[in-house]
Amino acid sequence: MATKTETSKFNEYSQSVLDYIRDRPRLQVLLLAGPTAGLLVAFFIVPVLIMVWYAFLTGLPPADYTMENFSRIFDPLYLGIIGDTFLITVATTIFTVTLGYTLAYSMVRFSRKTTLLLLLVILPFWTNYIVRMYAWINILQADGVLNWLLNTGGVVEGSQRFMFSHEAVLVGLIYVWLPLAVLPFYASIKTMDEDLIEAAKDLGAGPLKTFFTVTLPMTKNGIYAGLILVAVPAFGAFVTPALLGGTGSVMIGMVIDNQFNQAFNWNFGAALGVFLTLAVVASLLLAVLAGVEDKILKRPDTGGEN
Amino acid sequence: MSIVSIQDLRKEFGNVTAVEGANFDIEEGEFVSVLGPSGSGKSTILRMIAGFESPTSGSIEILGKEVVGMAPFEREVNMVFQDLALFPHLTVAENIKYGLQQKGVSKDEQQRRATEMLEIVDLAGYGNRDIDQLSGGEQQRVALARALVNEPSVVLFDEPLASLDRKLRQRMQFELQQIQEETGITFLYVTHDQEVAMSVSDRMVVLNEGKIEQIGTPEEIYRDPESQFVAQFIGDLNSVYSKVVEANDDTVEVQTNGTLVRVPVMETTTPALNAEAVDIGVRPQNVTLQQTSSNGDGTAFEIGGTVINRMYRGDNIAYIVDTEDEEFLVIEQQDTRTEFEIGEDVYVQWKTDDCLVFPSKEVA
Numbered sequence: 001m002a003t004k005t006e007t008s009k010f011n012e013y014s015q016s017v018l019d020y021i022r023d024r025p026r027l028q029v030l031l032l033a034g035p036t037a038g039l040l041v042a043f044f045i046v047p048v049l050i051m052v053w054y055a056f057l058t059g060l061p062p063a064d065y066t067m068e069n070f071s072r073i074f075d076p077l078y079l080g081i082i083g084d085t086f087l088i089t090v091a092t093t094i095f096t097v098t099l100g101y102t103l104a105y106s107m108v109r110f111s112r113k114t115t116l117l118l119l120l121v122i123l124p125f126w127t128n129y130i131v132r133m134y135a136w137i138n139i140l141q142a143d144g145v146l147n148w149l150l151n152t153g154g155v156v157e158g159s160q161r162f163m164f165s166h167e168a169v170l171v172g173l174i175y176v177w178l179p180l181a182v183l184p185f186y187a188s189i190k191t192m193d194e195d196l197i198e199a200a201k202d203l204g205a206g207p208l209k210t211f212f213t214v215t216l217p218m219t220k221n222g223i224y225a226g227l228i229l230v231a232v233p234a235f236g237a238f239v240t241p242a243l244l245g246g247t248g249s250v251m252i253g254m255v256i257d258n259q260f261n262q263a264f265n266w267n268f269g270a271a272l273g274v275f276l277t278l279a280v281v282a283s284l285l286l287a288v289l290a291g292v293e294d295k296i297l298k299r300p301d302t303g304g305e306n
Numbered sequence: 307m308s309i310v311s312i313q314d315l316r317k318e319f320g321n322v323t324a325v326e327g328a329n330f331d332i333e334e335g336e337f338v339s340v341l342g343p344s345g346s347g348k349s350t351i352l353r354m355i356a357g358f359e360s361p362t363s364g365s366i367e368i369l370g371k372e373v374v375g376m377a378p379f380e381r382e383v384n385m386v387f388q389d390l391a392l393f394p395h396l397t398v399a400e401n402i403k404y405g406l407q408q409k410g411v412s413k414d415e416q417q418r419r420a421t422e423m424l425e426i427v428d429l430a431g432y433g434n435r436d437i438d439q440l441s442g443g444e445q446q447r448v449a450l451a452r453a454l455v456n457e458p459s460v461v462l463f464d465e466p467l468a469s470l471d472r473k474l475r476q477r478m479q480f481e482l483q484q485i486q487e488e489t490g491i492t493f494l495y496v497t498h499d500q501e502v503a504m505s506v507s508d509r510m511v512v513l514n515e516g517k518i519e520q521i522g523t524p525e526e527i528y529r530d531p532e533s534q535f536v537a538q539f540i541g542d543l544n545s546v547y548s549k550v551v552e553a554n555d556d557t558v559e560v561q562t563n564g565t566l567v568r569v570p571v572m573e574t575t576t577p578a579l580n581a582e583a584v585d586i587g588v589r590p591q592n593v594t595l596q597q598t599s600s601n602g603d604g605t606a607f608e609i610g611g612t613v614i615n616r617m618y619r620g621d622n623i624a625y626i627v628d629t630e631d632e633e634f635l636v637i638e639q640q641d642t643r644t645e646f647e648i649g650e651d652v653y654v655q656w657k658t659d660d661c662l663v664f665p666s667k668e669v670a
Binding site for chain 1: 356357377378384385387389391392394405408
């Protein structure tokens, strides 16, 4: 048990430590950012470097260096899968961004129960990803809910094949990533000054003109955030295509998973991983350099000089 | 023909009546203020003219054409918003050209008019700047330019100067007036600041609780307020409750401190002639303080009291005098010979000619 003097000694000691830190801003930064930075270096940077290293080896170390793993990527089989993956990602992103933005916009502008709606949007996150995918299997499979509904409704006769297709994967991916896109959209639409919309209308812009010249450019940061949040994980998806697409819709994430877990070709898996990472980073950089911002969200064309 | 003509305009929000039967016209080239305390319905009127609210009943005509039911972007009016609502993602010039673009004006013409407008608001050469690079006053001018460049039939102002400090506000008021004269465009200015309204407008519409209390030039409204509310809202007013002893054609006789005083009643406030009791108002500038009582000849009021506060205000001194009935605000010019101390017993005096007489609000 601490006596009074011990307590005061301890206080004195901690006070002197605090005094020491107070005058040293660099130490403060180190103490605050250090633990997280350390974790990231140990469990992210180092593993990535190991992966890059493996990508250039012929087998598990010790092994020779080779470019073989990378040249194998350019096999038509893998290029085809990468192409499919790219298309599915683009489609997922377009659908998710459009649906998510419309949803977020309606929630902010037309509803009074915004918080409740937002909660409902996030709710699926509380259920396990795999469970949600199995739910989709139940809906899409041959004797699933969708077929039952269509047959009962008399829309089609006989069981339709929905599973193991690009479309099934697309639906699954949109479903999984939609909530993630809604959040940044919601935040950016919510914080936008509504007077700007009135100002545009006051200056003669109709509803569509107002949306494209004011609302969309004003919420573009949220749109970019949502876009990246969806596109990047969709590109690397492997659980959804594995469960809903199977061999009918192979995405590159499945191939990588395969190389590590079934084919035990870690080197080729690592090379694919490096290649995909570079592709994602490069396309993001290209988008910034090409000024996608100004081209997609065009400023009103007013010439310029004044 | 009036530029704007408002008839029996009424707006209810649920069971709250924001505007209760407003009628007024605005003539071409006029600078009209709508003045009232917060919640008086002044912004609602403005927003109905702009098209952001639709009236419960009544009509709004702009240039003789009924606009109720028309969308904001179909109306030939432009608004300067309270928080300006400049587009932060556009440059100064792009902001100004926005309205012209919607109208399909050619690019050369857009450019020419934007440049011209920037000169008028004294921002020549600012076209390529971003909005957040500008000071508050400069932003005000861009907002004004963005509205004026469309040459609307009327520009609506929703208290845009409220956020500026006093000095800048006064300068912007002055500039606003100049620009209005220069362009000849009709201005409708909504504010709760009577000082702004008085100094810039040709005519003022004074609103209280959704009803128009008075319409007139600033001078008419200050000199001949039609209601006690107007008198109190436009400038300060001291007020004394008195029972009416006798009412004549244009005077009421009241008893004060045992003396009968005959007070002339303004044409605009004739209801006071039929009232049982009146509130006699007087502006602080028209009241003087005396150290000794001077027995009246029936042309002046005099009430004894004690100075309870004294505020030095540079060119004048304001005293608060506690009398039997009311606390009095008295403003004495600095050059008056005598100054009074807190705690000093004084006599508050004012002439019957300076009185504003209203039917009493208090129950007799």
